[in-house]
Structure formats: structure tokens, C-alpha cells
Amino acid sequence: MGLLDGKVAIVTGAGHGIGRGHALELAKQGAKVVVNDLGGSVRGEGQGRAADETVALIEKRGGTAVSNYSDVGDYDQAGELVNRAIEAFGKLDILVNNAGIVRDAVIWNMPVDDFDAVIRVHVRGTWSTSSHAARYWRAAAKSGETVRGRIINTTSGAGLGGNFGQSSYATAKAAIVGLTQTLALELLRTGVTVNAVGPSGLTRITASIPGMPESFEPDEVADDEWHAMDPSNSSPLVAWLASDEADHVTGHVIRSIEDRIIWMQGWKERKTITAGGKRWDPTKLGDVINQDLFETRAPGMRF
């Protein structure tokens, strides 16, 4: 018995790296998988058939999968991806939004077209596939079906805390958290949970950072073998979030780094001061904010 027997899943960007690991794990747990990948470079240039390699690996291991080569940033192609699951396997239960590209540079060197390209794949891509899946699940729920849908998005440390040289990527990954929290609210009554994972591992993306090792994509890793930088280390978390066991989990951000699972907590009120029913005087705010809010002197705030 697999955790996902009878389920149908889409994993975007599953031709390489982390998404490939998710697709293999979901298939191992019994899901039928649509392996999506545009097949371009790490910068999102060109296209190819990387999805076929993941499908072949799943089939070699006894699982069931089909390829799809949609560009998730194209709204209509994102719709074709959702339809591919329904046409091939009759339904959709799980959508894992993982596809991503990077075009890193400090902001004063980053061309605006590179900013747009990164936002397009991560944000527009995650939103577009989710939009088509949400329409499908809403229609199913309205026709009386019991829906147990899953959307699992992909954020990163850059989006959660910022990262030098990644103003486009960090912005995109932070936006995905806002999207996750909003879709968790909007789809709650439809029966769909929406969460975000923050994975890790050596992939084409990390290999594009100067000094970093090659990506880790072996055909086989024995069940009792474990590598700290294996990009499939977060796939067990994704498989569990995708399962019926995680019915109660929605709107969360959970990182999976090496062997650790880390439940993240976002922006919370830390301290409030009040002007006592009148408008603040900006010439007095400096003292009040430094002493009463920060409880420190201003220079100490620059770290």
C-alpha cells in the first residue's frame, strides 16, 4: 500500500532536480504522475524533452507517468497541463508547483527582462496552474463530488529572508508564500489544502552559483543510502502533504533541508505603541520608535 494509491498528480519542472525527486516519490507512493517540464536551460532559455527521462525512470521502477512540455508561465499551456492529467488519468488530486529558473545579478546589473522572466515562471506559473486546478476542483465540488485537492508550492530561503544577488528570485519566492496563504483561504471550503515547501539540494540552479558543485541526479539511490545534498530529500514531505493524512494542514510553509523538517512562522506583530488617540508628530517619532519600539538606539538597528 502506498500513501498515494489511486491519486493523480502533476509535478511541474519535474525533468530535473527537486521536481524529478518529487515525481519519483509520488509515483513510488502509488500516484499516477504527469511529469511537466518545458526542458529549457537554468535561465529559462530554449526547450526540450527532459520530462521524458523522468517518465522513463518512473516506468522502469514500475510506476505510471506521462510527459507534458507546457510552459507553466503561459496561462493557456498551464490549462493544457491540467487537462493532460484529466485526459490521461481521469482526474486531478495533487498539483506540485516546482518549476523555476534563476537569472541572478545584483539589482544594478539586472536587466528588467531578466526580472520579468523569473517572476513569470515562478509567480505567474504557480498562479496559472493553480487557477486551472481551482476551476476544476470548484466545478467538481459544485457537482456534488467530495474533493480532496492538494496544491504544494515551492518557496526558498531567499524568499523567506532575502538573498544578495537574487532580487528577482527572492521577490518571486516571497510572492509564492502570499499566494499560498491566500489560496489556502480561498479553497478551504472546496476541500483543497495549499501549502509551500522550501526544499534544498544540489541541482542545476545551485550549480549556477560560482564555486558550487555539480547537480546530484543519479538514476538510482538505494533506500538505505542518504546524501545530505540529494535534491529529493524534501520529496517525502511533499508526498505526505499530498496524502489524505495531511487533510488538516493548510496555509503552512515548511522547509525541508537535508534531514531536517522546519515549520516556519512568518510575519507576526512584535510590539505595538500607540499615540493615545491622536496623530503622531513625525519630529518626535525618532525618539519614540528607537526607545519604546526598538528599545535600542538607531545605530544598533543597522546590522
Ligand SMILES: NC(=O)c1ccc[n+]([C@@H]2O[C@H](COP(=O)([O-])OP(=O)(O)OC[C@H]3O[C@@H](n4cnc5c(N)ncnc54)[C@H](O)[C@@H]3O)[C@@H](O)[C@H]2O)c1
Ligand atoms: N536547489 C535548491 O537548493 C532550491 C532551494 C530552494 C528552492 N528551490 C526551488 O526548487 C524548484 C526546483 O529547482 P531545482 O533546484 O530543482 O532546479 P532545476 O533547474 O533542476 O529544476 C527546475 C525545472 O523547472 C523547469 N522549468 C523551468 N521553467 C519552466 C517553465 N516555464 N515551465 C515548465 N517547466 C519549467 C526546468 O526545465 C527544470 O527542469 C525551483 O522552484 C527552485 O526555485 C531550489
